[in-house]
Amino acid sequence: GDSVTQMEGPVTLSEEAFLTINCTYTATGYPSLFWYVQYPGEGLQLLLKATKADDKGSNKGFEATYRKETTSFHLEKGSVQVSDSAVYFCALIPIQAGSYQLTFGKGTKLSVIP
């Protein structure tokens, strides 16, 4: 079945550091790929997405590129802020899915210290 593997956390960075959270997937065909973010005490919200190979999703300074050849969708940000502290989830929806069932990775907790 489909699966998502993302790097183990927690990750602790100093403010203005560069962030990479690795995500790789296993799926039939070419799924749509997503990064969701969960701030403390809240539900998940969509951060960015990409629906086909070589697409780059971007939002709030975060970027991720859909790499078909490496089945990856790594999340990056050039300069993190304290307000980026959250749990980040990589997820996919199979291309043929009719009910938009997301498959999530286990999540990576990011803490940014001043």
Next chain:
Amino acid sequence: NAGVTQTPKFRILKIGQSMTLQCAQDMNHNYMYWYRQDPGMGLKLIYYSVGAGITDKGEVPNGYNVSRSTTEDFPLRLELAAPSQTSVYFCASTAPGVEKLFFGSGTQLSVL
């Protein structure tokens, strides 16, 4: 626009008790979902619905039941609570072509 509303936010149950977690959305979304989130395990799909009167099992349905009598509401029922059901429960919704889930703020449930 309230989005997805879950109640209650917190609940403590004794083993064997039953309860219903409520979920309502005001966006006229066809698709609704229940996930549970356990520490370090990501989110697992419990049940989902593609429209009123239609529900189906997800990855971890045992110990739960759902119903979808209206487009707006998708309650999750725990009949005989067990400690293994201690978790944070999230309801979500979307519509065809949106490809983005809208999540509620969650219900933290402890079974002691």
